[in-house]
Amino acid sequence: xxDLPQQLANGLILGALYGLVAIGYTMxxxxxxxxxxxxxxxxxxxxxxxxxxxLALPGGTTLWLALPLMLIAGILxxxxxxxxxxxxxxxxxRNAPRLAPLITAIGLSIFLQQLVFSFYPDAKKARxxxxxxxxxxxxxxxxxxxxxxxxxxxxxxxxxxLGWFVTxxxxxxxxxxxxxxxxxxxxxxxDTDRIIVMAFAxxxxxxxxxxxxxxxxxxxxxxxxxxxxxLKAFTAAVLGGIxxxxxxxxxxxxxxxxxxxxxxxxxxxxxxxxxxxxxxxxVWAFVLLILVLLVRPQGLLGERVADRx
Amino acid sequence: xxxRTETTPVIPLPATAATTLTGLGALxxxxxAAMSWTWTSDFPGDLTYYGSPVGLQWLAVxxxxxxxxxxxxxxxxxxxxxxxxxxxxxxxxxxxxGALxxxxYSVTSxxxxxxxxxxxxxxxxxxxxxxxxxxxxxxxxxxxxxxxxPLRILDKRLFLLLPAAPVGWIAAHAIPxxxxxxxxxxxLSGALAIAAGAVLLLQLGHLAxxxxxxxxxxRPLPAPRELPSWVEVLLIVAAFGxxxxxxxxGIDTDYGELFIxxxxxxxxxxxxxxxxxxxxxxxxxxxxYRPVTxxxxxxxxxxxxxxxxxxxxxxxxxxxxxxxxxxxLNIVVGLAGLLDLGYVAFLGVGAYAAALVxxxxxxxxxxxxxxxxxxxxxxxxxxxxxxxIGAPTLRLRGDYLAIVTLGFGEIFRITMQNLNGxxxxxxxxxxxxxxxxxxLNILGFDFSQTHALGGIQIGRFGNYYLLMLLVTALVxxxxxxxGNSRIGRAWIAIREDETAAEAMGINGFRLxxxxxxxxxxxxxxxxxxxxxxxxxxxPDQYTFADALPPxxxxxxxxxxxxxxxxxxxPLAGAxxxxxxxxxxxxxxxxxxxxxxxxxxxxxxxxxxxxxxxRRRQLEFHEADEPAPPAADDDTTALTKxxx
Numbered sequence: 001x002x003d004l005p006q007q008l009a010n011g012l013i014l015g016a017l018y019g020l021v022a023i024g025y026t027m028x029x030x031x032x033x034x035x036x037x038x039x040x041x042x043x044x045x046x047x048x049x050x051x052x053x054x055l056a057l058p059g060g061t062t063l064w065l066a067l068p069l070m071l072i073a074g075i076l077x078x079x080x081x082x083x084x085x086x087x088x089x090x091x092x093x094r095n096a097p098r099l100a101p102l103i104t105a106i107g108l109s110i111f112l113q114q115l116v117f118s119f120y121p122d123a124k125k126a127r128x129x130x131x132x133x134x135x136x137x138x139x140x141x142x143x144x145x146x147x148x149x150x151x152x153x154x155x156x157x158x159x160x161x162l163g164w165f166v167t168x169x170x171x172x173x174x175x176x177x178x179x180x181x182x183x184x185x186x187x188x189x190x191d192t193d194r195i196i197v198m199a200f201a202x203x204x205x206x207x208x209x210x211x212x213x214x215x216x217x218x219x220x221x222x223x224x225x226x227x228x229x230x231l232k233a234f235t236a237a238v239l240g241g242i243x244x245x246x247x248x249x250x251x252x253x254x255x256x257x258x259x260x261x262x263x264x265x266x267x268x269x270x271x272x273x274x275x276x277x278x279x280x281x282x283v284w285a286f287v288l289l290i291l292v293l294l295v296r297p298q299g300l301l302g303e304r305v306a307d308r309x
Numbered sequence: 310x311x312x313r314t315e316t317t318p319v320i321p322l323p324a325t326a327a328t329t330l331t332g333l334g335a336l337x338x339x340x341x342a343a344m345s346w347t348w349t350s351d352f353p354g355d356l357t358y359y360g361s362p363v364g365l366q367w368l369a370v371x372x373x374x375x376x377x378x379x380x381x382x383x384x385x386x387x388x389x390x391x392x393x394x395x396x397x398x399x400x401x402x403x404x405x406x407g408a409l410x411x412x413x414y415s416v417t418s419x420x421x422x423x424x425x426x427x428x429x430x431x432x433x434x435x436x437x438x439x440x441x442x443x444x445x446x447x448x449x450x451x452x453x454x455x456x457x458x459p460l461r462i463l464d465k466r467l468f469l470l471l472p473a474a475p476v477g478w479i480a481a482h483a484i485p486x487x488x489x490x491x492x493x494x495x496x497l498s499g500a501l502a503i504a505a506g507a508v509l510l511l512q513l514g515h516l517a518x519x520x521x522x523x524x525x526x527x528r529p530l531p532a533p534r535e536l537p538s539w540v541e542v543l544l545i546v547a548a549f550g551x552x553x554x555x556x557x558x559g560i561d562t563d564y565g566e567l568f569i570x571x572x573x574x575x576x577x578x579x580x581x582x583x584x585x586x587x588x589x590x591x592x593x594x595x596x597x598y599r600p601v602t603x604x605x606x607x608x609x610x611x612x613x614x615x616x617x618x619x620x621x622x623x624x625x626x627x628x629x630x631x632x633x634x635x636x637x638l639n640i641v642v643g644l645a646g647l648l649d650l651g652y653v654a655f656l657g658v659g660a661y662a663a664a665l666v667x668x669x670x671x672x673x674x675x676x677x678x679x680x681x682x683x684x685x686x687x688x689x690x691x692x693x694x695x696x697x698i699g700a701p702t703l704r705l706r707g708d709y710l711a712i713v714t715l716g717f718g719e720i721f722r723i724t725m726q727n728l729n730g731x732x733x734x735x736x737x738x739x740x741x742x743x744x745x746x747x748x749l750n751i752l753g754f755d756f757s758q759t760h761a762l763g764g765i766q767i768g769r770f771g772n773y774y775l776l777m778l779l780v781t782a783l784v785x786x787x788x789x790x791x792g793n794s795r796i797g798r799a800w801i802a803i804r805e806d807e808t809a810a811e812a813m814g815i816n817g818f819r820l821x822x823x824x825x826x827x828x829x830x831x832x833x834x835x836x837x838x839x840x841x842x843x844x845x846x847x848p849d850q851y852t853f854a855d856a857l858p859p860x861x862x863x864x865x866x867x868x869x870x871x872x873x874x875x876x877x878x879p880l881a882g883a884x885x886x887x888x889x890x891x892x893x894x895x896x897x898x899x900x901x902x903x904x905x906x907x908x909x910x911x912x913x914x915x916x917x918x919x920x921x922x923r924r925r926q927l928e929f930h931e932a933d934e935p936a937p938p939a940a941d942d943d944t945t946a947l948t949k950x951x952x
Contacts, residue, residue, distance in 0.1 A: 033706075033708075034708075035708040035711065037711075037712070037715075052490060055488075055489040056488075056490040088464075089909050089913075092913055093912060093913070096912075096916065098708075099642070099873075100912050100916050101912075102648050102711055103648075103865070103869060103908060103912055104908065104909050104912045104913075106650065106862065106865070106908060107904075107905045107906070107907070107908025107909040107911075108909055109905070110854050110862060110904060110905030111902060111905030111908075111909065113854075113901075113905075114899070114901045114902035114905055115500075115902060117902075118898060118899055118902055119496045119499070119500060120493065121492035121493055121496060122492075227719075227853075228719070231712070231715065231716050231719065235716075238709070274732070274733045274734050275733060277732065279726075279727045280723075280732070280733070282719070282720065283720050283724055283727075286716045286717070286720045289713065290701055290702075290713065293705065293709060293713070294701035297701075297704070297705050297709075
């Protein structure tokens with residue numbers, strides 16, 4: 001157990017990544033009660049947007065200069081994709097039976113993956129993403145990769161900004177009102193269509209931040225990265241209580257921790273020596289999802305889970 | 310919805326001129342098949358001979374003859390009147406358009422593949438001319454049209470793509486080619502151009518629609534002539550014979566061009582026959598003699614291996630596996646309204662269970678159960694997994710089930726990969742899978758051997774095809790019996806409105822779990838057969854989305870494309886979705902892309918699928934119904950009070 005602090009740090013960093021993606025699920029769900037399956041692909045598209053910006057910059061640009069530009073490009077691409085998807089795929093189906101938008105989301109997810117796979121040059125394999133160069137930091141027994149610094153700084157900043165936006169601005173309060181009761185919100189003069197677009201856009205912007213963080217961490221982006229990431233992030237959103245933005249972050253951190261601990265320690269449990277390590281981490285995350293749904297379906301911070309339709 | 314209709318031609322032509330033109334065009338299309346279409350045998354099928362039609366030329370014959378027959382039938386020619394009970398000229402127009410589509414496709418594919426129109430022989434020109442003439446003439450016939458179709462304009466912002474496309478093209482070419490970003494920009498400008506083209510085409514389509522004003526117009530079917538019942542039964546049998554021949558032709562097409570031509574022809578001919586009222590007649594007959602219809606359908610399906618060789622029997626077996634699993638999924642999705650995105654994993658559970666107890670040397674369990682026991686094991690294990698997944702999730706909103714099943718599909722694959730002896734206990738042999746699954750031998754009937762049945766040799770795949778057909782029959786039986794029972798009606802009630810259904814005393818959770826577990830169980834049964842057909846089970850056969858069916862995404866698509874909640878829908882959808890990627894190999898790179906886009910478009914345009922369930926269709930088009938006019942105030946109030 002001597003490496004416990006290290007595992008905890010790994011788990012928290014990974015969890016921050018899940019949390020950023022989970023925000024996108026939770027915001028959209030909180031307002032239109034739709035699980036946007038394609039959100040994982042919005043992350044992926046953002047990653048490729050950032051990669052494109054990196055490729056467009058002159059060869060010797062330092063990463064400190066390139067990173068903000070990559071971030072802007074990533075946010076631009078993913079937000080545009082999400083808003084277009086909302087406008088042309090989801091909005092026409094808003095009053096359709098519930099199965100229809102879910103199926104559209106599946107179609108959209110496959111479509112975006114294949115679009116990148118088929119038309120982004122050399123995207124058939126993973127494409128190299130820059131890493132922040134330099135040695136890892138050491139704090140006592142914990143080492144942190146330099147590339148993870150971006151996530152450690154960006155995730156809390158994003159959360160603070162979102163918290164401020166939702167509670168302190170007019171649009172943010174309109175968003176809260178819409179999520180509580182769309183019909184009444186409309187009667188109060190809130191343009192709910194605009195709020196829905198905004199929810200998609202904010203989720204997509206966070207997705208792009210997560211994509212850049214993912215790219216920096218793993219040194220690559222590929223067209224399939226959104227699938228498992230999206231699944232994990234959804235688990236995180238459910239774990240924290242879907243519809244609750246603080247819950248998403250909390251759920252992300254909890255999931256990250258659980259995954260790191262399971263990867264590190266499950267093989268030390270009696271009779272489980274063959275089920276540890278990286279090969280099983282996705283399985284444990286899934287088992288956790290099932291357990292949460294069984295024991296506390298409303299999640300850590302969630303209140304209502306009843307059918308509102 | 311009341312649509313005002315009129316019967317007028319699109320192109321004002323004298324009636325005789327229009328009829329003559331159409332007839333001449335149809336004749337020309339049919340006759341061109343007897344001529345040479347091109348000078349070289351390089352085009353697949355070798356269309357160079359006079360007097361001996363092959364491949365695409367037979368399609369032209371069929372299109373021409375059918376157009377002519379429908380034209381004569383609508384004119385009231387004695388002896389042919391049965392072919393067009395509604396006397397609608399729209400049927401003639403659809404058939405003529407089908408002939409034009411086949412002609413246009415043949416001519417373009419000949420000239421693009423061989424390089425230029427110069428490669429057409431006189432037959433090709435006659436074909437193209439005949440097709441055009443036929444449609445022009447048919448547009449001059451009095452057609453059923455709506456009096457007014459408003460012109461729809463797309464979202465104005467989309468038109469920004471039109472100037473953006475050339476700007477993108479210029480920008481992409483302004484970047485020096487050695488920059489790493491250059492290929493990205495080229496791809497992006499290409500995508501812009503495609504999107505702009507799509508917007509333009511869509512708007513042109515709306516424009517054409519508002520001008521042609523053709524729409525589905527329901528003409529009442531006149532009462533059918535009284536026929537003795539044995540004649541009616543014979544008619545059903547004949548119809549299924551023709552259908553079986555058409556499907557066999559499609560499966561047997563041996564090059565992509567022929568298959569595309571075939572699809573075009575079939576699509577237009579179905580539209581034409583529906584317009585002429587013939588399909589309505591057939592439908593009425595099949596409803597009257599349900600057992601005969603079911604029998605005829607299965608006889609037609611069972612006759613397949615007797616008609617073709619072993620190569621196509623293998624294709625047909627795989628279609629049948631895919632279709633059966635799709636039908637099982639339809640119980641879950643179509644009847645109970647539960648979105649299962651990892652359904653293929655249950656097929657995998659069944660297949661793995663059967664493989665483990667099959668006596669394969671690679672299986673760590675060294676037992677060889679008889680097939681019937683393996684089926685029970687596969688079904689039971691699948692059902693257990695269904696309950697384990699379903700019990701926690703089905704208490705919650707349906708969306709949770711969707712994502713949990715999506716996760717389950719992925720986790721199943723990962724787990725099967727991990728149980729390989731190094732990253733986990735050795736159960737499944739990891740990514741190598743369980744190979745050398747022994748052939749089935751039921752009551753001394755060895756499935757690996759060729760048997761002579763009724764004088765016709767039936768090979769290995771033929772044997773498995775017939776076995777799989779039994780499983781299909783089982784699933785159809787379960788679907789039909791459960792679907793019409795108290796349970797089935799409860800499922801439909803839950804699908805429509807769970808809260809209301811529970812208020813009526815339905816135990817929503819228990820019934821949803823039943824649907825989910827039943828679906829899993831049927832997939833497991835199909836899996837046990839699949840394991841023996843494919844010799845080997847590997848984790849990669851059971852993915853969420855892949856170029857080859859069956860996988861979860863394609864299964865769902867088969868259900869939705871075909872029609873949720875019906876039996877024939879998923880069978881037709883699965884057949885199409887299996888054959889299209891199989892026959893059109895040049896599409897394979899973009900197949901999933903097209904597939905994803907098609908799902909999105911389908912949900913917007915025709916969410917009820919090709920063969921819709923009546924009730925389902927109404928539900929999906931609730932929003933299209935206009936508000937009742939003010940004059941009907943009394944009745945509205947009444948229905949509202951009644952509701």
